[in-house]
Every structure is written in C-alpha cells, then in structure tokens.
Amino acid sequence: MNYEPVIGLEIHAELKTRTKMFCGCLNDPDEKHPNINVCPVCLGHPGTLPVPNKSAIESVLKLGLTLDSKIPEESKFDRKNYFYPDLPKGYQISQYDQPLVLGGELNAVRITRIHLEEDTGRLVHEAYSMKHEAEKNVSGFGLHASSLVDFNRAGVPLMELVTEPDIKSGDETVRFAKELQLILRYLKISDADMEKGQMRVEVNISLGQIIDGKLQMGTKVEIKNLNSFKAVGDAIDYEIKRQAEVLEAGKEVVQETRGWNEGQGKTFSQRFKEESHDYRYFPEPDIPPMELSRELSRFNLDNLKIEIPELPAQKRKRFAEEYGLNEEQTEILVSDRRLAEFFEESVSELKSQLPITNYQLLINYLTSDLTGLMNQEGISISELKITPEHLAHLVAMIEKKELTSRMAKDVLAEMIATGLDPHEIIKEKGIAQVSDEDSIKKVIEEVIAENPVAIKDYKKGKQNALQFLIGKTMAKLKGQGNPEVIAKILNNKLR
Ligand SMILES: [Zn+2]
Structure with missing residues (x-):
C-alpha cells in the first residue's frame, strides 16, 4: 500500500515582553527563585481583573503581517476550562473562534491562524523536593513523592501558530519550524529556544491513502513533548513507520496523543485526545473584544509594518548576490541576525580601507577563526568586545600583507581579550612583519x-x-x- 503522510503543526512560542499577559508581573524566563514574579491576577485570586498586554498583541500582529496573513476587524479572548495544578484559575485565557491572525504562508505551508494565550505554571517533580526540601521536612509529613508548582511562568504571553496539514515529511517540518524560529528572532518577539521550552512544536500526523485518485484521510495522532528539532524530525519519521505498520497489519490507528521517548527513539501512547468541546470555551467576560484592523483601532498596523526588518529569506538572496557567498556561508550569517549585521558593518569599513570586492578572507575570519575563539571562550556575538571595524582593520592588514596569518591569529586572540584595535595591539606588543x-x-x-x-x-x-x-x-x-x-x-x- 502507498501511504501519504499528512502533517499539520501547532507551534507555541513564549513572547519576550517585559511583563506578563494580563498583569504587571515581570516576564523573566531566567528567574531562578520560584514564585517571585507572581501577583493576585496571575495566581487566579477571586475578584482580580486581567488587563491585556498591548505589546504582546502587537507582537502577534507583527508576525501576522510578516507572513502575509489577514488581520481581522475584531478579535476576542475566551476561557478554556480545564483543571491542572499548574493552572491556578481553573481556566486558561486563550482565543477560540476569533484569533488575532488568520491565514498566511511560510515555506509554501499555509498558516491557519495565530492566536494569543497565557502560559501555565511549571510543575517541579520530586527530585527537587527530595534534595532541597525533604531534609528540612518543614511540614512534618515529609515531601517525598510530591510535586511543587512554580508560578513564575503562569500568565506569560504565549502565541500559538496552527498550520494547515500541508507538510509531508519530518525534514519539511524541521525546515518550517527552523524558519519560524528565525523569523521570531529577527522580529525580536521571542527567543524561541526549544531546549528552554520557549518554543514547543506539536505535530498532528496521519497517513492518507490514494484510492481511485483521491486522497482518503487517515486517523490523526498528536505528538507532544518534542523539545528539539532533532526530536521533531525523528518522532515524525518513527510515527510514519509505525502507522504504516498498523495499517498493513489490517488494524486501525487510534486517535490519541503520543509522547516521544528520546532514549528509545519511539513514540508512546499518553492519553486519548480531547475534543475542543471538552474545554467548554466561552467568551472571557472580563476583557472586551478588541478592534484590530478597523479605523478606530488602538493598533496601528502601518507602524507595525514599518518595524518589520529585512527577513531571512530576503537576506539570503541579497547576500548571495551582493557578496558572492555560497549557500553554506550565507546560512551561517543569516541564521544569526546580529552576525549578519556584524558582517555588513565590517564590509563597509573594509571597503573604506581597500578597493575590495572579494570578501572571502573576511568571511573566513568571521565564521571560522573568530567563531572558533568565541566558542572556546563561551561568548556570544552580542558579548563580543571586538567591533566590526576592528575586524575589518585586521583583515585589511592581512590583505595588504602587513600581517601574516600566523601573526593575525595571535592578534585576534588579543583583540577578543582586550577589545583593542589591531593597530594598537601590534604597536604595544611590537608585533610587526619582518620584510626587510x-x-x-x-x-x-x-x-x-x-x-x-x-x-x-x-x-x-x-x-x-x-x-x-x-x-x-x-x-x-x-x-x-x-x-x-x-x-x-x-x-x-x-x-
Ligand atoms: Zn501577576
């Protein structure tokens, strides 16, 4: 039998706003001490009222404008009712039938919608309580086999992007998710670090069959808890194989939610999937509907459009044309917006020093020598003391044969340590090429x-x-x- 994988995605991303979604608490993903960034609103105390975070809404609208989506005239928040210890209100404020963003496209995959909701708290399971709390035994009952809740994350703005089932493989899925991550970072609306749970990918996957030239849809399985791109790709490849085997054996695929066991390289059954009517969605009575694209809207979509930077796809094309870079070099630069800017600032300084049209030496120093030293020292491009101008000066000296590559290595290491211009370092250390x-x-x-x-x-x-x-x-x-x-x-x- 020939099966056709049909894959749709639900991608959550925590937004990088200063404060939480409906209260003034700090949105700080790096806060180590539990239950510091909390207040009666995000702890769900009775009588408190949520106030939507304008900048979170603008972030989602900006993403929609980037993906050529439609911004509806009106949008509203809804309550999604369910019980779980990390959800103090007993419901989550989310969006049901009137999301902020509709339609759009990325990598030839159609976007269904993008909506905004609040994140839940974080459950910390027994390992923590055993180590840090059990010996104190504060309650007198012992805390073995218990769980603790940290509400620092409760109420953090969380966007959810849903795609149409346009994807056919694990590779395509990973490419889509990586491109979305890059766009979120370019727009500076989310750090979207999968390992930190700032971006979470859920996969809906079924196997269709072509019967009489028509695609007959199969039963959908959802895969959750995928916390790396590799896990996403591997889980999909495994699931395609598993579902095909079930169908080959003449059995039926069960509609359910499955988790991913990294160690075994297998998906496993977690629970049967809820339907949306299980959540008893109803309009959030404490937040009035929002006018978005209407004339009197509080959101200025034209201004948001102006704030959209050059996107990765445009940058790739321009870098290849303007600097004659190959695909690999382009990707290294484009995959980090700051690195791409650093490169272009260096180019402009280099041009002011030399009549140069070939940037290979600069590229090599930036993506190999400098990146290597940065990894060794554990520093990121934003922490780097070297300025783009200084790197250009170093490369200019090598191009002019005032410096051998052996000497340049030492000078570069010194530049990283001190942040000094290479000319100063050479003068101070008495490094100079002997040509006489x-x-x-x-x-x-x-x-x-x-x-x-x-x-x-x-x-x-x-x-x-x-x-x-x-x-x-x-x-x-x-x-x-x-x-x-x-x-x-x-x-x-x-x-
Ligand atoms: Zn709060």
Whole structure:
C-alpha cells in the first residue's frame, strides 16, 4: 500500500515582553527563585481583573503581517476550562473562534491562524523536593513523592501558530519550524529556544491513502513533548513507520496523543485526545473584544509594518548576490541576525580601507577563526568586545600583507581579550612583519649553516626540504617573517 503522510503543526512560542499577559508581573524566563514574579491576577485570586498586554498583541500582529496573513476587524479572548495544578484559575485565557491572525504562508505551508494565550505554571517533580526540601521536612509529613508548582511562568504571553496539514515529511517540518524560529528572532518577539521550552512544536500526523485518485484521510495522532528539532524530525519519521505498520497489519490507528521517548527513539501512547468541546470555551467576560484592523483601532498596523526588518529569506538572496557567498556561508550569517549585521558593518569599513570586492578572507575570519575563539571562550556575538571595524582593520592588514596569518591569529586572540584595535595591539606588543631583506638574509645564512642535511636533500630535488628550511627561518623570526620574501631569498641562495 502507498501511504501519504499528512502533517499539520501547532507551534507555541513564549513572547519576550517585559511583563506578563494580563498583569504587571515581570516576564523573566531566567528567574531562578520560584514564585517571585507572581501577583493576585496571575495566581487566579477571586475578584482580580486581567488587563491585556498591548505589546504582546502587537507582537502577534507583527508576525501576522510578516507572513502575509489577514488581520481581522475584531478579535476576542475566551476561557478554556480545564483543571491542572499548574493552572491556578481553573481556566486558561486563550482565543477560540476569533484569533488575532488568520491565514498566511511560510515555506509554501499555509498558516491557519495565530492566536494569543497565557502560559501555565511549571510543575517541579520530586527530585527537587527530595534534595532541597525533604531534609528540612518543614511540614512534618515529609515531601517525598510530591510535586511543587512554580508560578513564575503562569500568565506569560504565549502565541500559538496552527498550520494547515500541508507538510509531508519530518525534514519539511524541521525546515518550517527552523524558519519560524528565525523569523521570531529577527522580529525580536521571542527567543524561541526549544531546549528552554520557549518554543514547543506539536505535530498532528496521519497517513492518507490514494484510492481511485483521491486522497482518503487517515486517523490523526498528536505528538507532544518534542523539545528539539532533532526530536521533531525523528518522532515524525518513527510515527510514519509505525502507522504504516498498523495499517498493513489490517488494524486501525487510534486517535490519541503520543509522547516521544528520546532514549528509545519511539513514540508512546499518553492519553486519548480531547475534543475542543471538552474545554467548554466561552467568551472571557472580563476583557472586551478588541478592534484590530478597523479605523478606530488602538493598533496601528502601518507602524507595525514599518518595524518589520529585512527577513531571512530576503537576506539570503541579497547576500548571495551582493557578496558572492555560497549557500553554506550565507546560512551561517543569516541564521544569526546580529552576525549578519556584524558582517555588513565590517564590509563597509573594509571597503573604506581597500578597493575590495572579494570578501572571502573576511568571511573566513568571521565564521571560522573568530567563531572558533568565541566558542572556546563561551561568548556570544552580542558579548563580543571586538567591533566590526576592528575586524575589518585586521583583515585589511592581512590583505595588504602587513600581517601574516600566523601573526593575525595571535592578534585576534588579543583583540577578543582586550577589545583593542589591531593597530594598537601590534604597536604595544611590537608585533610587526619582518620584510626587510637584509635581516632575513642574515637569519637564512644561519639556517643554511645549521642544516647541511636539508640542503643536500634539497639539491637532490626533495621539495619538502625547502618547506623545512622556511619553517626553521620563520621560527627564528618568531613567526613574524614575510613568507614570500623568505622563500625568494632561500631559492636564490640555494640555486
Ligand atoms: Zn501577576
């Protein structure tokens, strides 16, 4: 039998607003102390009233405008009722039938909708209580096998993007999710770090069958708890195989929610899926409907449009054309908005120093040497002390042959440590390339006198003997000799 995978996604992303969705508590994902950023509103105390966060709504509208979606005239919040210990109100404020954003497209996948809701608290299971609380045994009952709740995350703005079932494979899914993550970061509306749970991907997957030329839909299974792109791709590949085997055996696929066991590389049954009527959605009575695209709206969509930066897809195209970069180099730069800006600022400084049209050396220093040193030191591009101008100065000196690549390495390490301009470092440390022929000649004469065997080998035609002699000379010059001048003089001497 030939099966056709039909995949749709629900992607949640925590928005990077200053405060929470419906109260003034700080939205700080890095807060380590539990239950610090809480108040009566986000703890669901009776009699409190939610006030929607305008900047969270604007973030979602901006994403919608980026994806060519439709912004409806009106939108409203609804209550989604269910009980769970991480949800103090007993309901979640979400959006049901009138989301903020409708339609749109990304990577040829149709977007159904994007809506806004509040995140839940976080349950901390027994490992924590055993280690930190049990020995205190405050309650006298012991806290073994118990769970604790941290409400710092309760009420944090959470957007949910739903796609049409347009995707056919794990690879396509991962490409879509990565591109969305990049756009969220470009728009600076979410850090969307999957490992930190700031972006969560849920997959709806079924296997259709083509019967008489028509696609007959299969039963949908939902996969949750996917906390890396790799998990997303692997879980989908596994699930396609599993469902095909079930169908081949003449059995039926059960509609359910499945989790992903990373260690075993398998999905497993978690629970049977709820239908939306189980949640008893009804309009949130404490928040009036919002006017979005109507004339008197509090949201200025034209201003939001202006704030949308050049998007990754546009940048890829422009970088390839303008700088002649290959696909891999383009991707390294475009995958980090700050790195791309750093590159372009360096290019503009480099151009002011040299009539240059080839940026390969700059690219190499930026994506290989500099990135390598940054990884080694554990610093990110935003923490980097080196300015784009300083990097351009370093590259200009290498291009002008004032600096060998060996010396540039040391200078770069020093630049990372001190944040100084390479010119200053060279002056301070007395690093300068020795190009003056007389001093090099003197050293070469010593090298020739000290290495008679290599000289003999060279005269017998062994080419690597020359490299050996250049190396010996360079070592005596502490790596600061001009390699071209050394080779020229050696060649003349040994002729
Ligand atoms: Zn609060």
